[in-house]
Amino acid sequence: MVNLVAVQMTSQPDIDENLAYVEKQLDTLDTSEPTLVVLPECFARFGTRDRELLDVAEARYSGKIGQAMQDMAKKYGVYLVTGTFPLVSEEPDKFTASCLLVGPDGNVIDEYKKIHMFDVAIKDNTGSYQESKYTQAGDRVVVCDTPIGRIGLAVCYDVRFPGLFNAMGDVDILVLPAAFTQHTGNAHWHTLVRARAIEKQCFVVAPNQTGEHANGRQTFGHSVIYSPWGDTLAELGAQLGTAQARVSVSDREELKMSMPVSQHNQFRSDFVK
Ligand SMILES: O=C(O)CNC(=O)[C@H](CS)NC(=O)CCC(=O)C(=O)O
Numbered sequence: 001m002v003n004l005v006a007v008q009m010t011s012q013p014d015i016d017e018n019l020a021y022v023e024k025q026l027d028t029l030d031t032s033e034p035t036l037v038v039l040p041e042c043f044a045r046f047g048t049r050d051r052e053l054l055d056v057a058e059a060r061y062s063g064k065i066g067q068a069m070q071d072m073a074k075k076y077g078v079y080l081v082t083g084t085f086p087l088v089s090e091e092p093d094k095f096t097a098s099c100l101l102v103g104p105d106g107n108v109i110d111e112y113k114k115i116h117m118f119d120v121a122i123k124d125n126t127g128s129y130q131e132s133k134y135t136q137a138g139d140r141v142v143v144c145d146t147p148i149g150r151i152g153l154a155v156c157y158d159v160r161f162p163g164l165f166n167a168m169g170d171v172d173i174l175v176l177p178a179a180f181t182q183h184t185g186n187a188h189w190h191t192l193v194r195a196r197a198i199e200k201q202c203f204v205v206a207p208n209q210t211g212e213h214a215n216g217r218q219t220f221g222h223s224v225i226y227s228p229w230g231d232t233l234a235e236l237g238a239q240l241g242t243a244q245a246r247v248s249v250s251d252r253e254e255l256k257m258s259m260p261v262s263q264h265n266q267f268r269s270d271f272v273k
Pocket residue numbers: 041042046047050118129130131156157160179180181184185
C-alpha cells in the first residue's frame with residue numbers, strides 16, 4: 001500500500017513561511033507505510049511579480065529551498081514531489097520551474113522542468129499571463145521508476161497537452177503540482193485532471209494552490225486524488241490542508257488486463273520513429 005498526499009496551500013511571497021507550512025503538514029502525516037507527498041506549483045513563493053521569483057532562483061539543489069526539500073524528505077521518510085520552485089537556467093534572466101522527486105533518503109531522484117508555458121489572456125482579475133517572460137521551458141519528459149511505482153511528472157498548464165502524457169508511456173502514478181487559476185479551474189480543472197487518470201489508467205495526485213494571493217491572483221484549490229477508473233479518492237474545496245488516499249498500485253493491473261488501452265493505443269510514443 002502507498003499513502004498518496006496532496007498538499008493544498010495559499011503560498012505567500014515569504015519563503016520561510018511557506019516552508020514552515022509544508023513542514024507542519026508533513027508533521028501531521030502517518031508515514032508508517034510508504035508515502036508520496038506532492039506540493040503545489042510555486043509552493044515556496046507565490047503572489048509576487050515573476051521577476052521576484054528570478055531573484056530567488058537557486059543553484060541545483062544546494063539552495064535554501066532545495067536543501068529544505070531534501071532535509072524534509074529524509075526527516076519524514078517520504079517520497080516528496082517539490083511542487084515547483086525556481087532554479088537557475090542557462091539563460092541569465094530566466095529560471096526553470098523545477099519539480100524534483102526526492103526519495104525518503106533525501107536524495108534527488110530526478111528533476112522535471114515545466115514544459116508548457118502559460119502565456120495566455122483570460123477573463124480573470126489578472127487578465128493576462130506571460131510565464132515565458134522569466135521561465136525557461138523544459139524539454140524533457142520525466143518518468144521515475146521507484147519502489148512505490150512508476151511516477152510521471154507534469155505541472156499545471158501541462159495537463160492541457162495530451163501529447164506529454166502519451167510520451168510518458170505507462171505510469172502507475174501521475175503527479176500534477178498546480179497553481180490553476182480560479183477562473184479556468186472552475187471551468188476545466190476536474191475534467192482535465194480526471195481525464196488523465198482515465199486515459200492513463202493511473203492514480204493522479206493533483207495539489208493546487210488555493211485562495212487569494214498577495215498580488216491579488218486567485219487560485220482554484222480543489223486539490224484532488226483520482227483512481228485509475230476516475231473515481232475521486234480524496235478532494236479538498238478551497239481550504240488549506242491535505243487530501244490523502246491509501247492505495248494499492250497493483251490494483252491497476254486488473255483494469256489494464258480488462259481494458260488494455262495502452263496496448264490499443266495507435267499513437268503510442270514508441271510508435272513514433
Ligand atoms: O507565474 C507564476 O507566478 C507561477 N506560475 C503560475 O502560476 C502558472 C503560470 S502563470 N500558472 C499556470 O500555469 C496556470 C495554468 C492554468 O490555470 C490553466 O491551464 O488553466
